[in-house]
Amino acid sequence: MRSIWKGSITFGLVNVPVKVYSATEDHDTALHQVHDADGGRIRYQRRCSRCGRIVDYAHIDKAYDDGENTVVLTEEELRRLPAEKSREIDVVEFVPSEQLDPMLFEKSYFLEPDGASPKAYVLLRRALEASDRTAIVRFALRQKTRLGALRVRGDVLLLQALLWSDEVREADFPALAESTKISRQELELSAALVESFASDFTPQDYRDDYQDQLRELIEAKLAAGETVEAAEAGEAGEATGEESGGGEVLDLMEALRRSVERSRGGGKGGTAAEGDDTARPAKRRIP
Helix, strand or coil, X not given: CCCCEEEEEXXXXXXXXXXXXXXXXXXXXXXXCECCCCCCECCXXXXXXXXXXXXXXXXXXXXXXXXXXXXEECHHHHHCCHHHHCCEEEEEEEEEHHHCCHHHEEEEEEEEECCCCCHHHHHHHHHHHHHCEEEEEEEECCCCEEEEEEEEECCEEEEEEECCHXXXXXXXXXXXXXXXXXXXXXXXXXXXXXXXXXXXXXXXXXXXXXXXXXXHHHHHXXXXXXXXXXXXXXXXXXXXCCCCCCCCCXXXXXXXXXXXXXXXXXXXXXXXXXXXXXXXXXXXXXX
8 A cells, every 4th residue: 555645643742643545445447438439538628618728737727606706716825725734633522432423434544653653653542442432633635624533443543534514414304204103013024024134244245246247248358359459548647645744753651741731721730820831722613
């Protein structure tokens, strides 16, 4: 695997440098469009609707259209947004793991410790395991501010991007609002049916039959010589190389001690004085 991003997990004064890897991959067989008459590949042009010219990527900006007006945003303006440049996976709070609705889960990423010692990484992993809690984090990746869940999978920390609450639709189906009568016999029969299918889930027992059959079809046509002359190569995709980031790790015990004192408002002596670096920070709200 190749890392797609470098940064650091931050909670309190503790800093855990990490490398980020995509935890999943698409296994679909790639297909493209061709002309049915001669097998020539279909190409799409980036043509300006106003002047009619074909436009290079170097001259393409992004824009927002509200239906009446268009606001053009340059790449330079987007790069200047603070959130997009952040290299931190910022822990906001630790919540009971059962409170997370699986519907919120989006893309998953493996986190690898990036530094001379994995001690801070292992300590955070064990703390999450022992507390049975999940860290809610905020981070930026590919020009998008994201909400995430940081949890443990085996010996590895797993970062799962979450949908924002307003991205989940409400299901409002009128038919379900009506009173539907279910008899006791129907409930018993449905329970028996469920029990007849009861089993333990083993992901390896399942395969994508469509992709298997598609590959068999392609291999059969190759073996039969049903091919056309290869078209010129398409445009190369953008490489996803490693990006620099992260920071120096503070002495771990000192960072933990100071962070705990800070979260308690200055320790046993009561509220810390204004300007004291152990004063408790205001809790960050998630929009």
